[in-house]
Every structure is written in C-alpha cells, then in structure tokens.
Amino acid sequence: MIGRILNFARSRIRKWLLEEKWLEDYIRLGMKVGEGCSxxxxxxxxxxxxxxxxxxxxxxxxxxxxxxxxxxxxKSLVGFTKIGRVVIEDNAFIGARAIIMPGVTVGEGAIVAAGSVVTKSVPAGAIVGGNPAKVITLLSDYKDKLLTSVNTSPQFDLAYTLSQCPTLEKKQEMITKLQNNMGYIV
Structure with missing residues (x-):
C-alpha cells in the first residue's frame, strides 16, 4: 500500500515538473502565440x-x-544578465532540441535544423543548422530538391503511421524499403 502511494506521489510530482507550465501559463504571463501553431x-x-x-x-x-x-x-562577468526578444515569424519551423538564444528572430518560413544553436537572426526563407547555426540553403532550393526526391523515393500512405496502427507487415515493408534511402509519407 505504501509503495502504491509513493508511486502515485512520484507520478504527480513528475507530472507537475514536466507538464504544469504550459502555453496557458506562458500566455497569461505575456508570451504571444499566433494561430494554428503546432x-x-x-x-x-x-x-x-x-x-x-x-x-x-x-x-x-x-x-x-x-x-x-x-x-x-x-552575470558573473559584469554583474548583469543579458536579455533579448525572441521572435519566431509566421510559418517557421524549429527542429527538435534546437536552442534559440536571446535577441534572435527566426524569419518567415525559415527552418531551423534539429539540434542547432541559433545565436543570430535567421533570414526569411533560409534553412539553418549547426552550432552555431549557419545558413545551409534557401527554402526554394530545398523545396526543388524535395520534389525531385519524392518522385524517386518510396512513398507510404497514412496506413503506415502510428495513428492508423500499421500491421507488422506494413512496418517490415517500411523497414525494407528504407534500408538505404529516405522515403515519404504522402
């Protein structure tokens, strides 16, 4: 009984630490979030x-x-903490585990690659990556590359996604077809 109570308490503390502060809390404190964001x-x-x-x-x-x-x-160097606005403009994409530093604007439609550390503003329509992040290419060039690639790569419909509970056969088919190349969900 004590073990179940402790497990419940641990799960509630974990939930509080991981989930308690969420968009509503930030917005209430003044953060601005536009429509249709993911x-x-x-x-x-x-x-x-x-x-x-x-x-x-x-x-x-x-x-x-x-x-x-x-x-x-x-703070330890000069006795002050540096602060700056962070602006993520419309239709931008911020990759997993990217870090956006103070004073940075990510321009409209820009893409920040996963794991990047962004210390300078990103121009609209640019794709940046790395540490520190640097422009890799432009969105228009990347789009052309993707359109060429999608026509020559394996394609899968929504039946191959977790939301549709793919069968073991579908999962194995995906693994096989993606052995040495990328594919696309269409």
Missing part, C-alpha cells in the same frame, strides 16, 4: 522572461526545443 511536448520557454517571446501564426516547434530570452552567463 508546439510539441517538452518545448522549454524561458519562464522568467516569457513576455519577451513572440511566436507567429502556423509555426511548428518540435519536441524539446528551447527558446531563451535571457543569458545569465554575463
């Missing part, structure tokens, strides 16, 4: 300065990305 679980917004964060319309932020509006590394 903000995945585990995204971390700078709670202490969240009113400096502005997210446009139709923005996607992948799991475990960080948006930071302050940088306390300056």
């Amino acid at each position: 903000i995945q679980p585990g995204v971390v917004f700078d709670y202490s300065h969240c009113w400096l964060i502005e997210i446009g319309n139709s923005v996607t932020i992948a799991p475990e990305a960080y948006l930071l509006a302050h940088d306390a590394s300056s």
